[in-house]
Amino acid sequence: MTAAEIAKILAEWTPYLLTGFGWNIAVSLTAMAIGTVVGLLLAVMRDSSVRGAKSGGNVLTAAMHVAPTFVMLFYLTYMIPEQLEIFGLHVHVPVWLKASLAFGIAVAGFVSDNALVSIRHLSKGHIHEALLFLPSWTNYFLIIVMASSTASVIGVPEMVYRARTVIGAVDQIGFLFWAYLYVMIWFLVFSILLTMIMHLLRNRLTQRTHGLPRQDETDLGGIP
Amino acid sequence: MTVVPVANSLLRAAVTFVLVAISVFAATPTVADDLDKIVERGRLVVGVKEDYAPFGFRNSEGTLIGYDIDIARAFAETIGVPAELVPVTSANRLQKLRRGEIDVVVATMGDTRSRRELVHMVEPHYYGDGANVLLAPGSGISDWADLRGKTLCTIRGALWGRLAEERLLIDTIGFNTTRGTSLALRAGHCAGWLYDEVNLLNELRSGEWEGYEVTLPTRFILPWAVAIRKEEAGGRLDRLLGDLLAGWHRDGFLQGLERRWDLPPSPYLKRARERWTERDDTEQHVCRRDDAGRWPLSCRETSLVTSEGRRDLSDMALLLLETTGLDVSVLYDPTDRSIFLVGLGLTAALSVVTVVLSIVLGVVFGWLMHRRVPVVAPLLRIGCAVLRMTPPLLQLYIVFLGLGGVVLALGFTLDAFTVAACVLSLYAAAANAVAFCHASDVAAKRNGALRFRMSDIRAALALCFAALMGNCVNIVKATGMASTLALPELVSASTSIIAEKGNDGIMMNLLLLAYFVLVILVIQAFRLLERRVTAP
Numbered sequence: 010m011t012a013a014e015i016a017k018i019l020a021e022w023t024p025y026l027l028t029g030f031g032w033n034i035a036v037s038l039t040a041m042a043i044g045t046v047v048g049l050l051l052a053v054m055r056d057s058s059v060r061g062a063k064s065g066g067n068v069l070t071a072a073m074h075v076a077p078t079f080v081m082l083f084y085l086t087y088m089i090p091e092q093l094e095i096f097g098l099h100v101h102v103p104v105w106l107k108a109s110l111a112f113g114i115a116v117a118g119f120v121s122d123n124a125l126v127s128i129r130h131l132s133k134g135h136i137h138e139a140l141l142f143l144p145s146w147t148n149y150f151l152i153i154v155m156a157s158s159t160a161s162v163i164g165v166p167e168m169v170y171r172a173r174t175v176i177g178a179v180d181q182i183g184f185l186f187w188a189y190l191y192v193m194i195w196f197l198v199f200s201i202l203l204t205m206i207m208h209l210l211r212n213r214l215t216q217r218t219h220g221l222p223r224q225d226e227t228d229l230g231g232i233p
Numbered sequence: 234m235t236v237v238p239v240a241n242s243l244l245r246a247a248v249t250f251v252l253v254a255i256s257v258f259a260a261t262p263t264v265a266d267d268l269d270k271i272v273e274r275g276r277l278v279v280g281v282k283e284d285y286a287p288f289g290f291r292n293s294e295g296t297l298i299g300y301d302i303d304i305a306r307a308f309a310e311t312i313g314v315p316a317e318l319v320p321v322t323s324a325n326r327l328q329k330l331r332r333g334e335i336d337v338v339v340a341t342m343g344d345t346r347s348r349r350e351l352v353h354m355v356e357p358h359y360y361g362d363g364a365n366v367l368l369a370p371g372s373g374i375s376d377w378a379d380l381r382g383k384t385l386c387t388i389r390g391a392l393w394g395r396l397a398e399e400r401l402l403i404d405t406i407g408f409n410t411t412r413g414t415s416l417a418l419r420a421g422h423c424a425g426w427l428y429d430e431v432n433l434l435n436e437l438r439s440g441e442w443e444g445y446e447v448t449l450p451t452r453f454i455l456p457w458a459v460a461i462r463k464e465e466a467g468g469r470l471d472r473l474l475g476d477l478l479a480g481w482h483r484d485g486f487l488q489g490l491e492r493r494w495d496l497p498p499s500p501y502l503k504r505a506r507e508r509w510t511e512r513d514d515t516e517q518h519v520c521r522r523d524d525a526g527r528w529p530l531s532c533r534e535t536s537l538v539t540s541e542g543r544r545d546l547s548d549m550a551l552l553l554l555e556t557t558g559l560d561v562s563v564l565y566d567p568t569d570r571s572i573f574l575v576g577l578g579l580t581a582a583l584s585v586v587t588v589v590l591s592i593v594l595g596v597v598f599g600w601l602m603h604r605r606v607p608v609v610a611p612l613l614r615i616g617c618a619v620l621r622m623t624p625p626l627l628q629l630y631i632v633f634l635g636l637g638g639v640v641l642a643l644g645f646t647l648d649a650f651t652v653a654a655c656v657l658s659l660y661a662a663a664a665n666a667v668a669f670c671h672a673s674d675v676a677a678k679r680n681g682a683l684r685f686r687m688s689d690i691r692a693a694l695a696l697c698f699a700a701l702m703g704n705c706v707n708i709v710k711a712t713g714m715a716s717t718l719a720l721p722e723l724v725s726a727s728t729s730i731i732a733e734k735g736n737d738g739i740m741m742n743l744l745l746l747a748y749f750v751l752v753i754l755v756i757q758a759f760r761l762l763e764r765r766v767t768a769p
Contacts, residue, residue, distance in 0.1 A: 079711060200622035233707055
């Protein structure tokens, strides 16, 4: 295969692959939505003075930090039937939603910790410090988008899954490497763009904080 | 992410998690009659293969076609509804059927006793095949005995791997897809590809396997069956499909399909046709249902291959199985136990190697970046950014599958453990390096320029300890990704046990529990280390 041939095939399949990337974003945003709601609840529980709520919030948050998302993908796939019966209602649970739930658990653990810090800042009236939650949240969204590629193992038709379909359809030795590299570049471009937006946001906010040290860039600490 | 929870609350959380999970899995829905359900729904949902030419595969338009698919469509046509085809794999087809996600499985599935404990096999069988090996060029293997002690690639969940290990003492590594297996064989990860003979012959005819050969005698001959849910045994759906299949053996429909899909003539179908067309003195078929709807014994497959190992039932596990239905097969089945223990050992080893390497590399890279070494530091910065901003799963694929071929050309083979350990270590090292570099900058600002000596490194380490610990905990949690390289670690081990035993609930909880314990141990180890690093 010549470089021109490879480029041509990749260009042909790009719309198909990018639809897959849409799935990555959709699964990740759903995970962030679920995780943020649950995480905020946990943070409120941990901030309360009721002893049961406080320790319950702590234990649940701890469990969410320990659960590996890759294992949770398999766990939820096997444990949640596709048709769920809730109060006599038959609910269809698609596989992408199971993936979102698996990632949502990690998001909830993250939000629980970070929202707790923000809640405490708010109670002191430090609004801008509290708002630093937003760049961290965006950063975590990026981590979840990276993690969402693993949803391919349970059959979510996201970009890595589709790359495998393309490799099968093209069926040329040596094409595999270029297909995966191409997909990787899309992830990289997305990350760079989002990171730039995040830095802008963070710089705006840190200019107005009460001498709080600017959070460093070590947040991108691997998929949970 | 650097907030680290208290260890004893983690243990409590682990126990709660498992209890909740067990109660969730204990509830299974039941339905009265699948045929009613199918007619009411207006579709027959059939699980088929999508990567198994010529039985179930996709044409250039992406449509599913093949021998199995023709059968699925003919079933649906008789019932009078359209067929909805759902792609399944060897590892998930029985689970999907048992959970009611599909009505029927027509997916190149061999009939075995252990699978009969999970689903109902419709008789007669619709095809028959045995195992063979696609051997690499110049392998020098002329008999199955020559394979002893060698490693073969196989499809995870397929029966042959287990049989070869138990009966022939051949090592196997299982991949998720046909594609993965063929790539691994080409990359030299195994001496041959152990699979259904007909499929291997078909691969050979594709012309892509120059020099490769299928020369061993057929082993483990096995009839293929259409499967329905166990509750449907003897029911209307069972009778309908069985009568159709018997009719297709008689009128040559199945042999016609064989020719249509250009399959080599199967001795199994030939024999089945003779059997099902035979008539007695009264000109009736010898093979016809009795009053109770059963086929005569002489028409059935009486000696089924079984994949069960010698069962050495431990009393406790047996009691648990009988009283609660919980199938803790790792306690009584020696094969399952060894699969699980090997998986646990590999995951633990991979975790230790990855954590140590990621810290060592992280410190070295971080130091070079901190010292702004010309050329090296900027390159490292770019490298770290790329590693951190792309999915580790893709990094694994590119190195193992993409570079595997290149390395093979140089005369080396990549082993899955080494690749997983290197890729995951580098991924975590990238995050560690950035944290260590940042910490060194801060320490230098505070105490003046650092030198590469123990005390200065310790000062920087103390500053970024929480970040390193967070990164390392995350990489331990990500070790399961090595399962995609067919490394028989804990996730692979659990799913392959489920594929044979159907004990999803038990194995998934055991898997999660094992990871909880592993992560807590890693956190504790870091705690001990923290005291040493931060001590004056």
